Amino acid sequence: MAGDYYDVLGISKDATTDQIQQAYRKLARKYHPDVNKDPGAEERFKQVNEAYHVLSDPETRKRYDRFGEDFRRIPEDYDERVGAGFDGYSGFGAPGGTRIRYGRGFGGDAGFNIDDLFGDFFGGTGGFGPIPGADQQAELELSVEDAFRGGKRQITVGGRSYTVTIPPGVTDGQRIRLAGQGGKGAGNAPPGDLYLVVRIKPHPLFRLDGRDITVELPVTPWEAALGATVAVRTPGGEAKVKVPPGSSTGRRLRLRGEGMPNRAKGAGHLYAEIKVMVPPKLSARERELFEQLAAASTFDPRRTP
The missing domain is CATH 2.60.260.20 (Urease metallochaperone UreE, N-terminal domain)
Structure with a gap:
């Protein structure tokens, strides 16, 4: 893909997640092939989609910022993130360039799906067939004691309630997967997953x-x-x-x-x-005893051995 991802979306390198999402939605509507019949619109749409996928994922964005356009060819052991690529793409690093498929993760981690983006105007799937729902992420705040013991807990995310089973001994940053509870799919495709990222609150003790x-x-x-x-x-x-x-x-x-x-x-x-x-x-007796100890002891903690 030609061009810097930030330039493709028309944003600065310190853009927030919301700014990335807003830029993507605007450009995706503008260049979607069902709307824009210009011969170059479809290619531009693919570029916008690819740039969004990379920059909307914090870990992938970190690797891109670090390695630039070569980030996919750098061995994964350079980073904490494990596993090549990410949902929604195929053929990265293959001879002949990059192939893009419109699949899982379309819409990224920002919490909206293809129906939110194109609505009834595009018939739900934008002409690309069934599109699995996007994986979503939310934080789960726990006390040290709750993280230690684990157990079941009721939480609310996006207005929906879930019963979560917390494994005993979860650590800060650990993810708990709720299968099928992410963004809804389009065209009878399955929903994505919801990942709860554990955040352990500071404890006074x-x-x-x-x-x-x-x-x-x-x-x-x-x-x-x-x-x-x-x-x-x-x-x-x-x-x-x-x-x-x-x-x-x-x-x-x-x-x-x-x-x-x-x-x-x-x-x-x-x-x-x-x-x-x-x-x-000190009580009178305690003072007396400490004074006796002070008189009897030769210990000096400030004396160099």
Whole structure:
């Protein structure tokens, strides 16, 4: 295909998703072969459609911005995205140039389908036969505890309600597929799928790193100095952890397998990070004992070993 995709759609390189969609709808109506009988209109329509497919998908757009027109020939292991091409195209990288078919994904991820674009004026399919519905995407916001436990949840997307089964231990960015719940197809073609992208909300206590969880563990000076078995909070409830004698703030204690669960690869770990706390207000007896300790101890944490 000749020309920069941004130029084809007449947009800037920092265009938003909405601006890409608006430009596409405008040009697709203008150059659709059922409307525009100019000999070059069909080719122009194909160019507009191809440019839209590339730029409307965030991952594909990222690869295009990085590699330019060669992005399809760059090995996929350069990026996190796995799998060549995307729905709605065939023959990319084949000898003799690019072939385009009007198939799955026509209309992209923006949430509209061919009926929305051309309406009754084009008879629904625009003369191209049955067109499967577009896959759609929405975010699913979860607390750390909900992501840890999983289970069923009622959600509403686009005015429709769904019962979603959340696998225990889902991680931020993971996708949950609802088959057949995406954009409707045209010409008796099947609908697309709806993908829910998990977004885990920040938590005041738990910090996530993949499947590992870190939680702050407050301990008293005497527990840190003498050692103790104390309770620690986890997303699944309370657990017990042994604080070794002589523990200082920042020491991390690992609870193996107490992180985010995962049947296939094994659960992550939970790390209890010690934080030594002192009483905000000392009683007379506590002050007396601390003064005795200060007089008896030779420990100086600021002294270089």
